[in-house]
Amino acid sequence: MWGGGSSGVITSVPANVEHVLRANFANYPKGPYYRERFAELLGDGIFNADGDAWRAQRRAATAEMHSARFLAFSAGTIDRLVHGRLVPLLTRVAEKEGAVVDLQDVLLRFTFDNICAAAFGADTGCLAADDDVPFARAFERATELSLARFVTPPFVWKAKRRLRVGGERELAAAARAVREFAQRTVDERRAELRKLGNLDDRCDLLSRLIIAGAEAGYSDAFLRDFCISFILAGRDTSSVALAWFFHLISSHPDVESRVLRDIRLARGDVAKMDYLHAALTETMRLYPPVPADFKEAVADDVLPDGSAIRAGQRVIYYTYGMGRDAAAWGHDCLEFKPERWIKGDRFAAAGESPFKYVVFNAGPRLCVGKRFAYTQMKTAAAAVLERFKVEVLPGQEVKPKLNTTLYMKNGLMVRFTAREQQQQESQLTPGRSQV
Numbered sequence: 001m002w003g004g005g006s007s008g009v010i011t012s013v014p015a016n017v018e019h020v021l022r023a024n025f026a027n028y029p030k031g032p033y034y035r036e037r038f039a040e041l042l043g044d045g046i047f048n049a050d051g052d053a054w055r056a057q058r059r060a061a062t063a064e065m066h067s068a069r070f071l072a073f074s075a076g077t078i079d080r081l082v083h084g085r086l087v088p089l090l091t092r093v094a095e096k097e098g099a100v101v102d103l104q105d106v107l108l109r110f111t112f113d114n115i116c117a118a119a120f121g122a123d124t125g126c127l128a129a130d131d132d133v134p135f136a137r138a139f140e141r142a143t144e145l146s147l148a149r150f151v152t153p154p155f156v157w158k159a160k161r162r163l164r165v166g167g168e169r170e171l172a173a174a175a176r177a178v179r180e181f182a183q184r185t186v187d188e189r190r191a192e193l194r195k196l197g198n199l200d201d202r203c204d205l206l207s208r209l210i211i212a213g214a215e216a217g218y219s220d221a222f223l224r225d226f227c228i229s230f231i232l233a234g235r236d237t238s239s240v241a242l243a244w245f246f247h248l249i250s251s252h253p254d255v256e257s258r259v260l261r262d263i264r265l266a267r268g269d270v271a272k273m274d275y276l277h278a279a280l281t282e283t284m285r286l287y288p289p290v291p292a293d294f295k296e297a298v299a300d301d302v303l304p305d306g307s308a309i310r311a312g313q314r315v316i317y318y319t320y321g322m323g324r325d326a327a328a329w330g331h332d333c334l335e336f337k338p339e340r341w342i343k344g345d346r347f348a349a350a351g352e353s354p355f356k357y358v359v360f361n362a363g364p365r366l367c368v369g370k371r372f373a374y375t376q377m378k379t380a381a382a383a384v385l386e387r388f389k390v391e392v393l394p395g396q397e398v399k400p401k402l403n404t405t406l407y408m409k410n411g412l413m414v415r416f417t418a419r420e421q422q423q424q425e426s427q428l429t430p431g432r433s434q435v
């Protein structure tokens with residue numbers, strides 16, 4: 001990449017990916033190229049860290065996120081947001097004659113609120129707000145401007161950073177706003193602990209880490225960076241997956257019927273929604289929220305397919321291409337078929353190498369939020385689909401945006417119709433199909 005100031009190999013071969021992500025893990029950290037570009041926003045947070053700093057945060061994150069306490073708490077935050085804010089908002093849209101909404105935008109607001117509630121115990125209120133929320137806006141700008149560094153020659157953005165001009169000046173301000181918000185939340189939570197003597201009523205990650213930190217000695221910077229990394233990792237990925245899911249469902253009525261049946265049979269227990277789980281998994285095979293990712297080699301190496309890698313070069317693995325490879329998925333690899341993931345009537349990924357489907361990464365740096373993400377996506381999809389028929393407006397161009405997250409470039413304009421209303425209308429209008 002001439003502009004980006006780096007070189008390397010791009011691959012979609014599962015054996016190469018397994019080599020990088022697991023077999024020779026120590027040789028492929030995120031590396032300085034990544035760290036430098038995200039330094040202002042992420043500091044030493046888990047998403048940006050390698051070595052001991054990464055290991056310490058990974059251990060803390062895994063212990064907390066797999067605890068029964070956090071699982072119950074996060075399911076509660078998801079439920080409250082879905083039923084207390086998302087469904088009422090969509091009901092208002094459905095009630096307005098002819099109203100159209102950008103579903104991707106609504107979902108992005110939902111997941112931002114959700115990840116902030118889980119990470120900080122903070123109510124950012126994006127779903128309820130008519131306008132942009134300053135913290136969310138600062139976070140978005142800081143992310144966009146950090147990513148711009150990946151495609152700008154280093155001497156250009158480094159000179160702008162030194163001179164504090166243009167996008168670099170804006171990045172410094174946006175990252176400062178994010179870090180100040182995070183620091184304020186840490187200060188307030190520590191003050192609450194001093195006042196009450198405990199944080200027993202709080203189950204968010206920050207509060208649990210403050211308690212755990214009494215022994216482990218986590219600094220304010222550790223806590224702040226950890227939470228910011230979590231927001232970056234968890235804010236947009238599940239919303240774009242959901243947006244692509246609704247898009248695919250709208251053109252596959254047979255899949256929609258099976259999803260609805262699955263939702264009804266599960267009676268509100270998302271763990272039992274196997275077909276919905278499969279439909280989301282299949283959506284992300286075709287539209288992975290993180291379409292490509294990379295690691296940087298510490299020492300010279302040779303990949304299993306014979307490609308030579310020099311120290312400092314990057315290995316980019318192309319998740320989007322891997323999901324659409326006939327060699328891995330068969331001649332129907334471009335078709336949306338959730339049945340691929342069903343054995344009997346249960347979801348089954350068994351037999352699939354985790355290095356063939358690297359949507360959540362694989363190996364020691366597997367996504368920590370995978371379970372959270374599925375609960376969140378299934379709860380939201382079930383609540384929406386059982387109440388509304390989602391009609392994607394015809395004539396719009398739905399296509400991916402060139403970005404590190406697979407957003408829809410122009411959003412997804414949809415209309416909602418309440419299911420009961422839709423049933424009445426289809427009884428009155430002969431020929432209109434009923435789901």
Ligand code: HEM
Pocket residue numbers: 046047058061115118229230233234235237238241288289290293294358359360361364365366367368369370372373
């Ligand atoms: C559909 C939704 C999601 C997808 C597809 C996804 C995908 C990924 C991928 C590809 C990575 C590896 C990134 C890298 O190493 O470069 C990752 C890491 C991570 N994800 Fe997710 N993610 C999702 C949702 C979430 C959520 C909701 C959270 C938080 C609750 C989360 C937390 C994390 C964290 C903390 C890491 C860093 C792990 C580490 O480096 O050890 N993710 N995710």
